[in-house]
Amino acid sequence: MVKQEVTGTWITLEKDLTLRVPSDPNVGYIEGDGVGPDIWAASSAVMDAAVARAYGGARKIHWFELMAGEKALKETGEWLPEKTLEDIRQCVVAIKGPLTTPVGEGLRSLNVTLRQVLDLYACVRPVRYFPGVPSPMKNPERVNMVVFRENTEDVYAGIEWSAGSPEALRLKGFLEKEFGVKLPDEPGIGIKPMSRAGTQRLVRRAIRYALDRKLASVTLVHKGNIMKYTEGAFRKWGYELAASEFAAETVTEAEVAEKYQGKAPEGRVVIKDRIADSMFQQALLRPSEYQVLATPNLNGDYLSDALAAQVGGLGMAPGANIGDQCAMFEATHGTAPKYAGLDKINPGSLILSGAMMLEYLGWGEAARLMEQALAATIQSGVVTYDLARQMEGAREVRCSEFGRAIIDRMGG
Numbered sequence: 001m002v003k004q005e006v007t008g009t010w011i012t013l014e015k016d017l018t019l020r021v022p023s024d025p026n027v028g029y030i031e032g033d034g035v036g037p038d039i040w041a042a043s044s045a046v047m048d049a050a051v052a053r054a055y056g057g058a059r060k061i062h063w064f065e066l067m068a069g070e071k072a073l074k075e076t077g078e079w080l081p082e083k084t085l086e087d088i089r090q091c092v093v094a095i096k097g098p099l100t101t102p103v104g105e106g107l108r109s110l111n112v113t114l115r116q117v118l119d120l121y122a123c124v125r126p127v128r129y130f131p132g133v134p135s136p137m138k139n140p141e142r143v144n145m146v147v148f149r150e151n152t153e154d155v156y157a158g159i160e161w162s163a164g165s166p167e168a169l170r171l172k173g174f175l176e177k178e179f180g181v182k183l184p185d186e187p188g189i190g191i192k193p194m195s196r197a198g199t200q201r202l203v204r205r206a207i208r209y210a211l212d213r214k215l216a217s218v219t220l221v222h223k224g225n226i227m228k229y230t231e232g233a234f235r236k237w238g239y240e241l242a243a244s245e246f247a248a249e250t251v252t253e254a255e256v257a258e259k260y261q262g263k264a265p266e267g268r269v270v271i272k273d274r275i276a277d278s279m280f281q282q283a284l285l286r287p288s289e290y291q292v293l294a295t296p297n298l299n300g301d302y303l304s305d306a307l308a309a310q311v312g313g314l315g316m317a318p319g320a321n322i323g324d325q326c327a328m329f330e331a332t333h334g335t336a337p338k339y340a341g342l343d344k345i346n347p348g349s350l351i352l353s354g355a356m357m358l359e360y361l362g363w364g365e366a367a368r369l370m371e372q373a374l375a376a377t378i379q380s381g382v383v384t385y386d387l388a389r390q391m392e393g394a395r396e397v398r399c400s401e402f403g404r405a406i407i408d409r410m411g412g
């Protein structure tokens, strides 16, 4: 593999873990597999143009390629070389296209590995509507939520044994003997670990996000009525964290009803909770009552895809996996192999993830320029195939043309 030239300056972390971003940061990128190269070409051009227009050349991203997926396998013989993990830590901030999950026993998803090895504990997925995008909802514009999904615990921790394996049988024997529980013959067994520390660092981020943006509420979503010591504890630890660290800036929904005649005091974020199944109904029936959702891993996975569908689907859904030491922004859809290399797919998810990343760097002017230009492009009816097939009178363009149309609408 040819050694890459480093042309910019590294982003660093202050003692309190805030970012120190130079005007010429090296930002890591994983092009991705399948449609990855197509959406990466379109999205990086849009990001570069937005930064150039917003800051008149005073700021510029220096892209630093990170090897992962099929490209890494071809060049290094590994799906995710150790050097890539070191490079991501050095970059602090990175963005990725979709990666193939190698099929086979014992091979974990590269995405899950990246999240766990780099301790990217918060999966952040903003869900909002862009006018003109076809949606199954009557009023999709009422959906404007950000999901903070815990990324490292829960049944996703990967602690499981297949039915009939010696480990599963041994564990069954132990549980029956020591705790008197009755399990079916030859059960597959998975473990659902959830901790106070894991929950509270996620909820802390969700509350800070709401405070920074002056949002009305943070909702803890859980299935605590059934799984009392994991999901129920998530709820309890979430409220405890709000009370101990954000007492002056938050108020619970119960307090609003009891002490404030149903109206939250000005400037305070309301902390509430909903049982997961009820939250799916609320998201459909009363979406405008929810701003930030904090969820355990599995519920958050389901909920963020369902919410994305309400505003038009995964092709336009951005996301990020964020930890204390580094952050990885990503397209939330997969590699869509049947469209690989056809310059056809919608790059909207990666473009909006790029806007999220610029916001995270503190380059909000460039982020807004991207979002406004993308919204204007869709509203003018210029869209990729996935939206065109559902919109009357739309002009279908290629992935690269969609990117160029966005740049053309940035003005300047």
Ligand code: NAP
Binding pocket: 097, 098, 099, 100, 101, 102, 111, 314, 315, 330, 331, 332, 333, 334, 335, 336, 337, 338, 345, 346, 347, 348, 349, 386
């Ligand atoms: P997928 O790649 O997301 O594609 C499924 C379908 O979704 C596509 O055929 C297409 O539907 C639609 N679609 C996805 N992205 C789109 C976009 N940008 N614009 C428009 N339409 C889009 O899901 P998959 O086929 O289940 O997964 C393929 C591979 O990706 C697997 O190896 C999987 O493990 C991996 N994966 C990776 C990630 C990740 O890296 N974050 C996430 C999910 C899956 P139509 O055919 O109807 O046009």
